[in-house]
Amino acid sequence: MKRLHRLLEPMSRAVTYTRWLHLFLGAVAAVLVGGIFPGLEDPSAGMWLLLLFLPLPLLALAALVPGTRVAETVQARLLLYPGPRAPGEHPVPTIAGSPSASWTDRWRVFVWLTLRLWLGFTVTALTFHGVVLTLGLVMPSLWPPFGPAPMPLPGRWQWWYPLLAPVTAAALAALVRGSGALMAGLAPRLLGPSPAERLAELEERTERLLERTRLARELHDTIGHALTLAVVQAGAARAAGTPEFTERALAAIEDTGREALSELDRVLRLLREDAGPAARRPTLAHAGRLVESARGAGAEVTTRITGDLGAVPGPVSREGYRMLQECLTNVLRHAGPVPVTVRVEALGGRLELEVRNKRPAGSGGHRGGGSGLRGLRERAVLLGGAAAYGPHDGFWRVHVTLPLQ
Known part of the structure; x- marks a missing residue:
């Protein structure tokens, strides 16, 4: 049957x-x-x-x-x-x-x-x-x-x-x-x-995936940075217990939230086909506000800038800003308000970005397998550079080298 x-x-x-x-x-x-x-x-x-x-x-x-x-x-x-x-x-x-x-x-x-x-x-x-x-x-x-x-x-x-x-x-x-x-x-x-149509479709699909990956990184950098700063600043204000520090922390949280909303609006504009031109992405020339945000969260940030950051090419400067943002966010997220040294050098046809922070006692440092650090290394490779991170002389160090050409 x-x-x-x-x-x-x-x-x-x-x-x-x-x-x-x-x-x-x-x-x-x-x-x-x-x-x-x-x-x-x-x-x-x-x-x-x-x-x-x-x-x-x-x-x-x-x-x-x-x-x-x-x-x-x-x-x-x-x-x-x-x-x-x-x-x-x-x-x-x-x-x-x-x-x-x-x-x-x-x-x-x-x-x-x-x-x-x-x-x-x-x-x-x-x-x-x-x-x-x-x-x-x-x-x-x-x-x-x-x-x-x-x-x-x-x-x-x-x-x-x-x-x-x-x-x-x-x-x-x-x-x-x-x-x-x-x-x-x-x-x-x-x-x-046909083979030509398949190749064109594959290229288009790859472009869409790359664009989605880039937008995901944008959201990770902006929203993750803002939330990390807000959490750290709120915790520091509660621990300090003084009206002056609490007022400064609330002001910093307000500024960080406003900046995050602006960045979120820019990313959403990229997703809407009928939207107008999106706002320009920040560059290394705006790195000062990242440092101030980290200081507002209680971190002792020491900066050393060499060279004209305004002359750094747009793609390198924008990605460098995101890399610095990722580094400072990781410091606050994994190490807390510890002393941090930021070195940015634009000389000799290359851009060097180095962030060092003290590793708290008993800390294993940052988690090297996170998507943020992997994304940082991928950004560097796409720009023809390299990125390395890990323990170095008792510190946790992130070192990035990017060509300026």
């Missing part, structure tokens, strides 16, 4: 009949051309074979039209892959939905139209004769030859002929199912994206 159910199950699915219809439509060109020449009245076997080649010039002209690929793609999606997929069935393959853009695309469309013509015409003819033969085996009155039919039924009807009807019906079902599956397998190869 299971084998019988497995054999009959495809005939109960809609996809079998939509693919059957797809094959019938493929034979329309042969029928239309054959109706004009050589005609469909009493055709010989040679004439039937001729109908497979007469429409080819028309199919070649149709393949030259870029929109033919779109029309065939729509029809293939509707008829070859209709409805939801059955459990365990392969997902719908990728089929290009764009017009033909090259001669290779047009050639593939022509091959598709030709195979669809040949296979559709063959399935249509065999379907007609298979139905006639199955009915003739069951009904004695239909067994004699059907006039000029290409496949007349020979001899006289015998009583055991109905036993053969399931065989012819099963053969017809297997033919329809196999032909439909063949067309479904050929569709992604002949109508699917």
